[in-house]
Structure formats: structure tokens, C-alpha cells
């Protein structure tokens with residue numbers, strides 16, 4: 001009987017789940033909507049029921065499951081697997097590890113969602129097993145995960161590796177969802193890119209393919225690829241700050257791989273080339289020489305695969 005790890009990526013709208021072999025191969029994956037009603041009180045029971053139902057449908061038994069690794073959208077206390085706060089789920093000081101263990105009877109490891117995505121990319125994705133890795137995900141926000149010596153840096157409050165909230169504009173920067181101003185997230189997220197493009201469009205009458213259309217991060221990169229001068233300026237500004245942030249973060253841990261994921265990373269080579277050029281300018285030369293900047297390869301599977309890695313390390317497999 002093949003034994004499986006369970007990887008779960010708990011998000012504010014959907015929960016991705018997968019049965020995964022000890023070698024990191026996805027056997028079966030599926031997703032369910034996340035029921036955030038009544039402060040998310042049914043989320044864990046819902047996950048446990050979906051696990052049982054899916055297992056039954058596949059003709060499997062509970063004895064086949066080894067352990068669960070779950071990523072949640074908020075900072076996590078390492079020892080207890082308690083979620084300090086997850087605004088999207090309505091949870092505050094929620095004992096996720098204990099609740100999910102009670103509901104499923106399986107050992108559970110909990111981590112932050114960006115951290116498990118980083119672990120997934122390290123194990124089976126663009127990280128190629130690198131023991132020193134930075135992961136940054138550029139989506140609606142900017143998430144980060146730092147792996148040093150093969151382990152996630154969680155820090156004293158579960159807030160380690162928050163590359164998205166490095167202050168890039170010391171004074172007068174745009175407001176961030178975290179309460180500060182000038183965070184990397186206000187610049188290099190899809191939202192930040194749209195804001196910067198809007199400012200540049202409003203500041204002059206210069207012609208641009210972006211005028212009159214729906215300005216999205218994708219539209220900015222698409223226009224830049226055709227040589228649109230204004231769009232290229234936006235890309236240049238965004239990647240300069242991103243390269244600077246990654247250089248400063250890399251100077252702390254001297255990573256082998258810097259993995260860029262999230263929706264914005266679909267811009268591909270243009271993004272990587274611009275970021276890498278700025279990174280090399282700002283990083284300590286020995287750090288720059290040791291680091292390779294690459295695109296994430298696991299897409300939406302990074303979280304469940306990283307969850308499985310966490311589950312595997314929990315049981316010492």
C-alpha cells in the first residue's frame with residue numbers, strides 16, 4: 001500500500017488539497033471553497049470531511065495517510081501551530097494545528113502560505129534543492145519566504161521573511177495594507193504596478209499603448225515587450241526597487257537561488273532580466289556572484305507540495 005502525505009494550501013476563497021507521495025509526486029489534487037462565514041468556524045471540519053470523502057472515492061483508507069502539512073494566510077507560531085491572525089479567514093489566535101489534528105487524527109504541521117510555497121519550490125520546483133533560497137511571490141500583494149540552511153526562517157513572531165514589507169521609500173511612499181508606507185508591496189505587486197503606470201500616464205501626454213485601455217500589470221509588461229517607452233519606464237522603476245529589495249535581503253542570507261513566483265512573474269524573461277541587472281548592481285559582489293534569479297515553476301501547486309514537504313519533515317520520513 002502506497003502511503004501519502006497531505007498538502008493543503010488554505011486560502012481566503014479556495015482551499016487546495018493534494019495527496020502526495022514521499023518523493024513529492026502529486027497523486028491526486030482537488031480544491032474546495034473556503035467557508036469563511038461565522039469567523040471561519042467550519043473551515044477545519046470542512047477540510048477533514050473533504051479529505052475523508054476524497055480518500056473514499058479513490059478507494060483509499062485512512063491508514064494510507066501519514067501526516068498533513070498546511071499553509072495558512074497569516075503569521076504562525078512555530079511550536080504550537082497557532083495562527084496569530086488571518087484577516088481573510090476571520091481567525092485570531094486560532095489553534096489550527098490542534099483543531100486539524102482533532103478532526104483528522106493525523107499529525108499536522110502548520111506554516112504561513114508564502115513559506116510553504118517557498119518550501120515547495122525548494123523541493124520540487126525552481127529551487128532545485130538549494131539549501132539557501134529566497135522566494136518572492138508577486139500577486140495582489142508581495143509574499144516572501146526565506147530558506148536558510150534548508151529551513152524556513154520564521155522568526156520570533158512568525159513574521160520572518162516578509163520581503164514584501166521591506167521599506168523601499170523611507171518617507172512619502174504609498175500606503176500599504178500592513179499599515180506602513182513605502183513597502184515593496186506598494187511597488188512590485190500587481191496593484192503597485194498599476195498605480196505607478198497610472199501616475200506616469202497622468203503626469204504627461206506622451207503616447208503609450210496603455211492609454212485608453214484597461215491598465216493591468218500584464219498590460220504593462222505586454223506593452224513593454226513591444227518597446228512602449230512609458231511601459232518600459234514602469235518596468236524599469238518596479239524592477240529597480242525589486243532588485244534593490246532582493247539584493248538587501250540576499251546580503252543577509254547569501255542565497256543560491258532567488259525564485260520569483262505569483263501572477264506578475266508570468267511576464268517571464270523580461271522581468272527576470274531587468275530584476276537581475278538591478279540586483280547585480282546593488283548586492284554585495286560575492287552575494288551577487290553566488291545567486292541565480294529564476295522563475296517559479298510549480299505555479300498553483302507550490303503550496304500543496306511545500307505542505308507535503310512540511311508533513312514529511314514532521315514525521316521524519
Ligand SMILES: [Zn+2]
Nearest residue numbers: 165176178183
Ligand atoms: Zn507593508
